[in-house]
Amino acid sequence: MAGRDDARKLGLADYEYDEIVKTLGREPNYLELGMYSVMWSEHCSYKNSKPVLKRFPTSGPRVLQGPGENAGIVDIGDNLAVVMKVESHNHPSAVEPYQGAATGVGGIIRDIFTMGARPVALLDSLRFGSLDxxxxxxxxxxxxxxxxxxxxxxxxxxxxGEVYFDDSYRDNPLVNAMCVGIIQHDRIVKGRAAGVGNSVMLVGSTTGRDGMHGASFASEELSEDSVAKRPSVQVGDPFMEKLLLEACLELLQNKWVVGIQDLGAAGLTSSSCETAARAGSGIELDVALVPRREENMTPYEVMISESQERMLVIVEKGHEQDVKKIFEKWDLNAVKIGTVTDDGMLRVLENGTVVAEVPARSLADGAPSVKRESRKPDYMETLDVDLSSIKIPADLNDVLIKLLSSPNIASKAWVYQQYDHTVRTDTVVPPGSDAAVLRIKGTKKGIALTTDCNGYYCYLDPYEGGKQAVAEAARNLVVAGARPLAITDCLNFGNPEKPGVYYQFEKCVDGMAEAARYLNTPVISGNVSFYNETRENAIYPTPVVGMVGLLEDVEKRCTMAFKKEGDVVVLLGENTDELGGSVYLREVMGVKGGRPPRLNLDVEKRVQDCCLKAIELGLVHSAHDVSEGGLAVALAESCIAGNTGFSGEIETELRHDAVLFGEGQSRIIMSLPEENLSLIQKIAGESNVNISVLGFVKQGNFKIEVKHKGVNIGKIDIPVEEIAGIWGNAIRWKVEN
Amino acid sequence: MKCAVIMFPGSNCDVDCYHACRDVLGQPTEYVFHKEKFSSVDFDLIVLPGGFSYGDYLRAGAIARFSPAMESVIKAAEAGKLILGICNGFQILLEAKLLPGAMKRNRDLKFHCHDVFLRVENNNTPFTGLYKKGEIIKVPIAHGEGNYFADRDTMEKLKARGGVVFTYCDRDGNVTEEANPNGSVENIAGIVSEQGNVLGMMPHPERCAEDILGNTDGRRVFESILQYVEGSVAHGR
Known part of the structure; x- marks a missing residue:
């Protein structure tokens, strides 16, 4: 039997141990305790976050599957649906970046094809320290x-995806992988172990000692000793997973498949107890039947191994040979390891002898949830910045160059050119624009995809930052011509036991929930990653929003590139004098703090609707949202993408650095033939959206003058080739030098 | 024209090549699983698609060449059928010795996915008849092991017989070191066999064969093949 000391060593609190004893009516043995320790880890149980996550809107007319399954599903019409989920693999990547990130991708892909969907796209939201x-x-x-x-x-x-660099992520990088699949409504499969007597089969790879206690490792702070946990990091075999994908999709064509679930964190333990808990059944399995890659493994090791590329399949009794036949075609294992029972127990045998017996539901859902203390952190009281003391630089060309060479703004081509982004021949807007767009062969439809979060905004004001993450994701889809549909989120925070961190968490969720409600984008799946901290330093609160949008006609997609000389360039929305949280203030002026830009959801919605209407009517040639680096950077990016220049003028009463580089929200720049201008102005007027002409697409330089009452108060004038080179190569130079 | 796309375990451009042959070109197309053999008379065109056959954990293509389907591919090549190997398919053709030379990892050891410019060096092949000689086309690459190598002797012979079909070049057609994405000897991107019926190329013509993809430069590879095959039928060859 195992006592409290063992429990503590495995990371369980005393009250959790007591709860286990109460549930079992006896002390657990060591195997049982080990299974509880992984299942009741934060990573698997969400015990710290459950009550707060209930604040998200999770339903809607298009939602076919909300949170609680392996992935969320949203209807896109014509019997088709999008399946999506994002998940973190932060801690493994901090100690073993290559395998940590690789297996993060592998895990999220399995979550998608487990639902029966064909995975069609990946996105990755990444955060690192400074590249110096x-x-x-x-x-x-x-x-x-x-x-x-x-x-x-x-x-x-x-x-x-996105990549940001900030010292707060130096020792604890964030690696959030998102996968998106397409499925027909009638092909959706769930992770349920139903039907007494049905067979439980383990398919795919063999089981070894890799990734022991990965879920627990993900649920504690990183320290100097963390490198010693490299054996907790799983090892990926993408070839095996490719075979597993094809075999599973072939398998799932059959009606006799009852349920399927991938083996992710907590391996066989989680997949067996979760499938049983969902169906209200039990499972009896024998570890001796599990195909292994190492000798002399104990039942404990088999049950909690996180060896990759494995699936648990529940099939109607009598179809075991049919499963084997499919997997043999793909040269994969398929072995019956147990059966579905009706007693609600997860019973583990070794060569027929019971070695563990616990209620499946208690393991899967029984972790006592914790309401943590939440208190506004002290640093938030000292964020105010006196803008009047900040002198506006005279050389604005220099400011623009500094912004474009910041790794947080510069082109991410060094990253995405290492990713195959054109395979499957559906990528009709490749990485580098506001959102990627994929066509769906055999239909007129397309889907647009993005991930967004400004962790620095969330640090400065968790509520506004959370709101802004959702609004910006939606805006990025809208400028591509898509109607935002749904969210999958990855909530990355520090140690939730600290009241300041918990406050950040709650406020971010509240902000996200409000924006999600307002913009009709329910949260259909997601993941929480706590304990992202080292040596007392927590990361910036980083609630990454993955969002999908629908284009009914993919031919109507839009990109950010200026297309045609002579096109007029307009701004939807209003410039503001906000500078807090901007890349300009922090990286160019060296001033940390301030309030991040305010977001008025009503204005945001109207700007987005107006932009989408203009795109759907075919009135515009380009659209691009104004975000990091402000208006000047947004215009410069449209020039660089279109390999053309711009000439414009802005009349303002505001600080001109705020107009050019401030990150005021709910702004979109569009270029269009001049003859469409009056119609766009009319649409904007009807939507009560501010619209102003900024200038014209022109060959030659990127040129913009800011005037106050007709008098020139600031000017940028710089050849586009020059800024294109700087923007295009900044990350490469940093990494390779 | 009857087309086959071979599915090796780990092939992942099989669906794209199938789509190009069947939907873009409008020709009857079948998948052939790597465990199956077929007869040389079954198909006019056999495509070896891109991907990571057997994971490419050894040399790319090194294991795929032993598969049963490859025995049939080799027989079909000997019978003069058209074989098109793209990316991993090219690597397999090298390992199977249907084409000369070998493939190394990219010079910078990184995977490269972006558009490149190619110069059509030889348009007198079944695969390039609809291009002009010296024409510059834009085609995407997506590979980590595309650094083509052949010894001096092989290179001499290859060049002498017009075996080099595509070379990496810049936008203006200059074959420069900067335009070489992977370190291939003499910027080689694609070569053809001595009999002219086996083509291997690293860039992906199937990824730029439709208007919606913003580039149709690769489509003429498939159209050239179709024209050649239909011409051969017409001429009773």
Whole structure:
């Protein structure tokens, strides 16, 4: 039997141990305790976050599957649906960047095809420390290669994502992988172990000692000793997963498949107890039947191993040979290891002898949830910045160059050119624009995809930052011509036991929930990653929003590139004098703090609707949202993407650095033939959206003058080739030098 | 024209090549699983698609060449059928010795996915008849092991017989070091066999064969093949 000391060593609190004893009516043995320790870890149980996550809107007319399954599903019409989920693999990537990132990708792909869907796209939201740090370069390069090698081998295009660099992520990088699949409504499969007497089969790879206690490792802070946990990091085999994908999709064509679930964190333990808990059944399995890659493994090791590329399949009794036949075609294992029972127990046998017996539901859902203390952190009281003391630089060309060479704004081509983003021949807007767009063969439809979060905004004001993450994701889809449909989120925070961190978490969720409700984009799946901190330093609160949007006619897609000389360039929305949280203030002026830009959801919605209407009517040639770096950077990016110049003028009463580089929200720039201008103005007027002419697409320089009452108060005038070179190569130079 | 797309375990451009042959070109197309053999008379065109056959954990293509389907591919090549190997398919053709030379990892050891410019060096092949000689086309690459190598002797012979079909070049057609994405000897991107019926190329013509993809430069590879095959039928060859 195992006591409290053992429980503590496995990371369980005393009250959790007591709960286990109460549930079992006896002390657990060591195997049982080990299973509880992984299932009741934060990573598997969400015990710290459950009550707060209930604040998200999770339903809607298009939602076919909300949170609680392996992935969320949203209807896109014509009997088709999008399946999506994002998940973190932060801790493994911090100690073993290549395998950590690779297996993160592998895990999220399995979550998608487990639902019966064909995975069609990957996105990755990444955060690292400053690229001046040699270890950060190692982590960054390793993570990018890990993602590339896994996704590329799978033949799933990596079409989008984000990368940010900030010291708060130095020792605890964030690696959030998102996968998107397409499925027909009548092909949706769930992770349920139903039907007494049905067979439980383990398919795919063999089981070894890799990734022991990965879920627990993900649920504690990183420390100097964390490198010793490298054996907790799983090892990926994308070739095996490619075979598993094809075999599973072939298998799932059959009506006699009852349920399927991938083996992710907590391996066989989680997949067996979760499938049983969902169906209200039990499972009896014998570990001796599990195909292994190492000798002398104990039942404990078999039950909690996180060896990759494995699936648990529940099939109607009598169809075991049919399963074997399919998997043999793909040279994969398929072995019956147990049966579905009706007693609600997860019973583990070794050669017929019971070695563990616990209620499946208690393991899967029984972790006592914790309401943590939440308190506004002290640093938030000292964020105010006196803008009047900040002098506006005279050389605005220099400011623009500094912004475009910031790795947070510069082109991410060094990253996405290592990812195969054109395989499957559906990528009609490749990475580098606001959102990626994929066509859906055999239909007129397309889907647009993005991930977004400004962690610095969330640090400065968690509520506004959370709101802004959702609004910006939606805006990025809208400028591509898509109607935003749904969210999958990955909530990355520090140690939730600290009241300040918990406050950030709650407020971010509240902000996200409000925006999601307002913009009709329910949260259909997601993941929470706590304990992202080292040596007392938590990361910026980083609630990454993955969003999908629908284009009924993919031919109506839009990109950010200026297309035609002579086109008029307009701004939807209003400039503001906000500078807090901007890249300009922090990286160019060296001033940390301030309030991030305010977001008025009503204005945001109207700007988005107006932009979408203009695109759907075919009135515009380009659309691009104004985000990091402000209006000047947005215009410069449209020039660089279109390989053309711009000439314009802005009349304002505001500080001109705020007009050019401030990150005021709910703004979109569009270019259009001049003859469409009056119609756009009319539409904007009807939507009560501010519209102003900024200038014209012109060959030659990127040129913009700011005037106050007709008098020139600031000017940018710079050749486009020059800024294109700087923007295009900044990350390469940093990494390779 | 009857087309076959071979599915090796780990092939992942099989669906794209199938789509190009069947939907874009409008020709009857079948998948052939790597464990199956077929007869040389079954198909006019056999496509070896891109991907990571057997994971490419050894050399790319090194294991795929031993598969049963490859025995049939080799027989079909000997019978003069058209074989098109793209990316991993090219690597397999090299390993199977249907084409000369070998493939190394890219010079910078990184995977490269982006558009490149190619110069059509030889348009007198069944695969390039609809291009002009010296024409510059834009085609995407997506590979980590595309650094083509052949010894001096092989190169001399290859060039002498017009075996080099595509070379990497810049936008203006200059074959420069900067335009070489992977370190291939003499910027080689695609070569053809001595009999002219086996083509291997690293860039992906199937990824730029439709208007919606923003580039149709690769489509003429497939159209050239169709024209050649239909011409051969017409001429009773």
């Amino acid at each position: 740090d040699p270890r950060v370069k190692y982590l960054f390069s390793g993570v990018v290669s890990g993602i590339a090698d896994y996704g590329n081998c799978m033949g799933i295009p990596t079409v989008g």
